[in-house]
Amino acid sequence: MLQVSDAAIRPAADAETGDAVPGQWFRVRAPLSRRTRFILAVCSFLVPLALWSAISYVPFIWHPDVLISDPGDVDYMLPGMRVDKATFEQEIQNAKVNKTNPPVGVPCNPVYLPAPGDVAMAFYTSFTTPPADQDGLWLHQSLWQSIQTIFWGFVISSLIGVPLGILCGAHSGAARLVEPFVEFFRYLPAPAFGTLAVAVLGIYAGPKIAIIVIGTLFQQILIIANTTRKADFSLVEAALTLGTKNLRLLTKVIIPSTLPDLYRDQRILLGWAWTYLIVAELIGATTGISLFITQQSRYQHYANVYAAIAMIGILGLGTDLVLAALGRKLFPWDGR
């Protein structure tokens, strides 16, 4: 028997207002209020931070090591040393048996997991600490070096990839000529070209930029070509019946109609370029934020390492937010 009750009809209407419906706790793509959206966005950062804080600050969660404050009579222990819990307890037993002073310490996490507070502190102090070497770089100078590497890598890749991708998306012949090789090349890992790039371009900025270009360009050509191919063809037909011909179809119809989508692609590809940064900077003479990270981890200053990684994230997300806002200004007619 088919039954259609009032309740079965209501959710469709409520899906638009976002009001709760009794008994329906999972609603597919229900809209959210502005306030809820903001709160959830903040929570998406606060929840991982809370987990991290809990592991770091609640002594009975994890804490597999012991931080020695007083070594007692144990000769190999030093204040500030971390030993694992089993060793620590063994030494206390030994001290009891031998009637010597037992070591004293508090539970702590391994050195590779600093607490959020330490990282936040390191975030600040790493900017205020002068470079260790005389000719070394301040952190902000290292970061600036990295930003320049990314910038030039992405600009060079885009100067080739965007026009070529658009051409492939608009012209079947160009696509057949270019895309099979690009499909092959994009599977070759960019870091594999490291030594080659150094041999050709020297040890400074050249090979690093080249790695970012190799890592980004081939994906870029295919992504831009696919987006261009999705241009609404009925608009091209309308332009044809209005007397548009040849390259003007490309410059006056296809490109403007896909521009917001191409812009979105570029934002995603810029994120892609960032992921190649560390590999690129390790090639030849290590520079930029990678130099900072490798040096700090050599001294086991993991709080500084985390701070530097967080900086990359903040820079990346910050750029993307700015670009997104700029996109809304540039394409007021774009509904999405």
Add this chain to the structure above:
Amino acid sequence: MQNLAEISGGLSYLEQSEAVKARLDRMKAREVILQVAGLMKTFQTGKSEVVALDNISFKTHRREFLCIIGPSGCGKSTLVRILAGLETASGGQVLLDGHPVKGPGRERGMVFQGYTLFPWLTVRKNVMFGLRMNNVGRAEAEKQANEWLALIGLERFADAYPNQLSGGMKQRVAIIRALVNRPRILLMDEPFSALDAQTRARMQSYLLEIWKKVDITVVFITHDLDEAIFLADRILVLSAHPGRLQELIEVPIERPRRPEHFSAAEFAATKARLEALIHPPAKPGEDEEAYPSVPLLTDVRDEVE
């Protein structure tokens, strides 16, 4: 059908009043704008060949309003796309002012069902687009666009983007975007089928108003019989599988057309003829697939019908 026959009171769609006959004679005396001769279109699907259009021939005179109508699958959209130059014919000829048509061009304007306004351009720039593509200067193009926008009462929306307009407004802009190019012929592919009934009726009257004032020949594709009769001087009826020309009907209704004409005897007679051509009484064996009858699914015993 019975109903239509009653309204028409036995009147034949072939009987024309003096006024209608005189008007159609004047139209036929005007020069031929578009001539289609022996047009063929076949599609290759796998190994078999499907004939979409089979030997279509007709002509339209200057300032004629021609509707093309037919059941779904009769290739009427394909026909108009060939006329526009968006598809190539497999055989036959399309002549515009005596010259064979090759590819799309500004002398054949087109209005599509899906508006196809350029979303990144303002309404004014949409209207200017065709002129700019044909190397008319910016100032001149802007002047003409403003004049046309004023003509259809949308000058207030000149700086709006298409997504801010209603469906009827969009289609008005699409019509003048084609007309501003001064085409010889305006091809319209079911332009009002996406509009609601009320807007559609207003747009039909408005299109006739524009057509009356502008020197333009219209070829209008529709599947709506009422729309075809209300708009057309002549109606070209196609049959499906393959698309063949069935009949060229001269609409025996006087102009100017008014909504009252929908209930006129001539209207009913013409519609009865169109119904007979497009939905012929099914012959046994070649009927469409019958839908299964639905079993009773309600406990409520009172009949709703």
